[in-house]
Amino acid sequence: MNGSQPRNHRGDNQALLDSITLLYLAVPALLFSTWLKPIFAIPVALLYCYGAWQTLGNMRWSCGKTSKLGLAALFVVAMVWTSLSGIGHWFYANSDWIFRDALLRDLTFTAWPPAYPSASASPLILRAPVGYYLPAALIGSICGLKTAEVALYLWTSLGFFLVLCGAISLFEKTAQRVLAVLLMLGFGGLDFLGYALIHASLPGLGQHIEWWAAFAQYSSNSTLFFWVPNYAIPAWLCTLIILRHWRSPQLAKLTPLLGSSILIWSPFAALGTAPFFLVGINWKNDIRAVISPKTALPIALLTLVCLRYLTMGSTHIPGGWIFPDDGRNIRPLSTLYLAFCLLEFGLLAIVLWRLKVFDIRISISVIILALLPLYKFGYGNDIVMRASIPALMILALSAVMPLCRPGPRNWKLALAGILSIGLLGSIQEPVRALTSPRWRPSDITLLEAWTRYLGIPEPSTYVTHLEQADMRMILHRPAAVPLADGELSPVGPALRPK
Numbered sequence: 001m002n003g004s005q006p007r008n009h010r011g012d013n014q015a016l017l018d019s020i021t022l023l024y025l026a027v028p029a030l031l032f033s034t035w036l037k038p039i040f041a042i043p044v045a046l047l048y049c050y051g052a053w054q055t056l057g058n059m060r061w062s063c064g065k066t067s068k069l070g071l072a073a074l075f076v077v078a079m080v081w082t083s084l085s086g087i088g089h090w091f092y093a094n095s096d097w098i099f100r101d102a103l104l105r106d107l108t109f110t111a112w113p114p115a116y117p118s119a120s121a122s123p124l125i126l127r128a129p130v131g132y133y134l135p136a137a138l139i140g141s142i143c144g145l146k147t148a149e150v151a152l153y154l155w156t157s158l159g160f161f162l163v164l165c166g167a168i169s170l171f172e173k174t175a176q177r178v179l180a181v182l183l184m185l186g187f188g189g190l191d192f193l194g195y196a197l198i199h200a201s202l203p204g205l206g207q208h209i210e211w212w213a214a215f216a217q218y219s220s221n222s223t224l225f226f227w228v229p230n231y232a233i234p235a236w237l238c239t240l241i242i243l244r245h246w247r248s249p250q251l252a253k254l255t256p257l258l259g260s261s262i263l264i265w266s267p268f269a270a271l272g273t274a275p276f277f278l279v280g281i282n283w284k285n286d287i288r289a290v291i292s293p294k295t296a297l298p299i300a301l302l303t304l305v306c307l308r309y310l311t312m313g314s315t316h317i318p319g320g321w322i323f324p325d326d327g328r329n330i331r332p333l334s335t336l337y338l339a340f341c342l343l344e345f346g347l348l349a350i351v352l353w354r355l356k357v358f359d360i361r362i363s364i365s366v367i368i369l370a371l372l373p374l375y376k377f378g379y380g381n382d383i384v385m386r387a388s389i390p391a392l393m394i395l396a397l398s399a400v401m402p403l404c405r406p407g408p409r410n411w412k413l414a415l416a417g418i419l420s421i422g423l424l425g426s427i428q429e430p431v432r433a434l435t436s437p438r439w440r441p442s443d444i445t446l447l448e449a450w451t452r453y454l455g456i457p458e459p460s461t462y463v464t465h466l467e468q469a470d471m472r473m474i475l476h477r478p479a480a481v482p483l484a485d486g487e488l489s490p491v492g493p494a495l496r497p498k
Contacts, residue, residue: 017169018244019056021162021237022254025261026052028131031138032264033302035112035309040474044302048260051298055257066168074168074181078161081185084433085226088153092436094208094429095453096227101149101441102449103128103462106481107137108148115478116447118458120465123478126446127312127464131265132230149441159233160225166240170397176404180397183419184236187396188220189344190418191425197339206432209425213336215322216373216384218344218392220426226433228386234262235269235389242276243394246361251277252286256296260303267310268386275364276390305474312471313464319377337373345369348395351415355402362398365391378461443484 026048033045066074086093093101106114107130118124136155140148167184168177194212195203203209210217224232238258245251255277262270281290290296322333349366352358368391377383399415447463450456466472 017162017165018241018250018254021166021241022052022056022257022261024159024162025234025237025265026257028134029261029264029302029306031134032131032306032309035476036305036474037476044305047298048302051295052257054292054294054298055254066165070168071165074164075157075161077181077185078164079157081225082153082157082160084430085156085229086433087156087229088149089438089440091433092438094227094432097441098453099446099449099462100133100230102444102446103130104133104137104140104148104152105145105441105443105484106446107133108140108145110481111476111479113475113478114481115466116445116463116481117483118465122465122467124458124463125466125475125478126462127310128462129230129264129266129310132233156229156233159229159237163233163236163240166237166244167397170240170243171400173404176400179400179403183396183399184221186220186222186423186426187392187399187419188222188422188426189218190347190421191220191343192421194339194343195425203428206428206435208432209428213340215333215336215376216340216381218340218369218388219385220422220429221393221396222426222429224389226429231266231269231386232389234265235272235386236393238262238269238273239276239390239393242273242280242390243361243397246280247282249282249286249289252281252289253292253295255281255290256292256299256303260299260306263303263306263310266386268383269389271383272368272387272390275368276361276394279360279364308468308471309475312466312468313460317378317460319375319383321375322373340373341370345392345395348399348415348418351411351418352395352398352402354411355407355415357398357402361394365394369395382461445481445484447481448484 030045030048033041033048035041036044082088083090085091086097089097103126106126114126115123116125132155133152136148136152139151164181164184167180171177171180188210191210191212192203195209198212208223210219210223219227221232241254241258242251245254259270259277262273281287283290322337345366349358349362352362369388372384372388375383399419402415403412444452447457450459450462466475466478
C-alpha cells in the first residue's frame with residue numbers, strides 16, 4: 001500500500017465484494033417495494049432491478065487476494081461476534097432488543113405495512129427504518145417467528161462478514177489486515193476516561209458508559225454492533241465502498257444504487273455518508289455516471305418513495321439545538337461539549353495529524369464529528385449517534401497505517417495508548433454479554449413494548465399516522481398487528497441508556 005490512507009481501488013478490483021455488498025444492501029429496498037399496491041409495486045420493482053442490473057452487470061469479476069482460509073476465519077469471527085451481540089438470544093441481549101424483537105415480530109405476523117391501534121381516524125403505521133428486518137421477516141412469515149430470529153442472526157452475520165472483508169480489502173499486508181479487524185471489533189472513544197472524570201470513579205465491569213457526557217454519545221464499534229446493527233452495518237458497508245473507490249469512476253457508477261439502498265436501512269446512515277459521497281466523487285469527470293439514464297433514473301422512483309415514506313410525520317420527532325435560547329447553562333455545557341469532542345475524537349485526530357496521515361477524508365470526519373453534537377434529534381439524540389458512524393469508521397481505519405509503518409516513536413505510542421483506552425470502553429459490551437443472564441423475547445407488539453417499558457404510547461421515531469393523501473394512494477391498506485397475550489419476560493434486561 002502506498003501513502004497513509006487505505007488504497008483506492010479502480011475499475012475491476014474487488015468487484016465481487018462490491019457486487020455482493022450492493023446486493024446485500026439492495027434486497028431490503030426491493031422488498032420494501034411490496035409495501036406498495038401492485039399497480040405501483042410492479043413497475044417500481046422492475047425499474048429498480050433494471051437499474052441494479054445496469055449498475056452491476058458490466059463489472060469485471062475479481063475476488064481480491066484474500067485466501068479461502070482467511071475468508072473462513074473472518075466468517076467465524078463474524079458469527080461469534082454476532083452471537084455475543086445478543087442477536088438470536090444465545091447470549092445476553094441489550095435492552096434495545098426488547099423493541100427490535102417486537103418490531104421483527106410485528107413484521108413477521110402482519111401483512112405489510114403494519115398498523116397499530118389508535119384513537120385517530122388515520123391509521124397508525126410502522127415508519128421506523130425497516131430494511132434490516134425485512135429479509136428475516138419474510139422468511140418468518142413463511143416458517144414462523146423462531147425461524148425469523150435465526151434468519152436475522154444469519155443475515156447480521158453475513159453483513160458483518162462483508163464489513164470485515166471490506167475493511168481488510170483496504171490493506172495489503174497481513175499485520176495491517178489483522179489490525180483493521182481488531183479495530184472493527186474494539187475501536188472506541190475515550191469513554192472510560194470521560195466516565196472516570198465525570199463520576200470520579202471507575203465504571204463497573206460490563207457497565208454501559210458511553211453516555212458519560214449526558215447530552216450526546218459517539219458509540220464504540222462494539223456498542224454500535226451490540227445495540228444497533230441495523231444502523232451500523234449499512235453505514236459501515238457504504239463507507240467502505242466509498243473508501244475503496246475514492247475519486248474513481250466506479251464510485252460515481254455505484255452511487256445511485258448505493259444511495260438508494262441505504263435509505264430504507266437508515267436515513268441517518270445515509271446522511272452521515274453524504275459528505276463523503278460529495279467529495280469522493282470526481283464530479284468534473286464522472287457526473288454523467290451519477291445521473292446516467294440507465295442506472296440513476298430507474299432507481300430514482302423507489303428512492304423518492306422511500307424518502308417520502310421515511311419523512312412522514314418527522315416534524316413530530318423531538319429535536320433542537322443543544323444550547324438553550326435563554327442563555328442559561330451555556331458555559332458548563334460549552335465546557336462539556338469541548339471535553340466530549342476532545343475525548344471522543346479530538347485527541348485521536350491530533351495524533352493522526354502529528355503522524356502525517358491527515359487527508360481530506362479525515363478532515364471531513366473531524367468537521368462532521370465537531371458539528372453533529374450541536375443539534376439533537378430523536379428521543380436518544382439519534383442523529384448524533386447514527387450519522388457519526390461513517391466518520392468514526394474512517395478515523396478508526398486511519399490508525400492502521402501509522403501503527404504498521406516506521407514513524408515518530410512517541411506519537412505512535414500515543415496513538416496506541418488512545419486506542420487502548422478506547423478498547424477499555426469497547427470491551428464493556430462483550431463482557432456484559434458473557435456475565436449477564438440470557439433472556440428470551442416476549443410475544444408483544446412494538447407499541448406494547450414502548451408503552452410498558454418507556455411509557456410512550458406512540459413513539460414518533462417508529463410510527464406515524466398515515467394522513468398523506470399521496471401515500472394513502474400508493475401504499476397497501478395497512479394491516480392490523482395482532483395483539484399478544486403473553487406477559488413481559490421476568491428475566492428481561494433492565495433498561496439502560498442507549
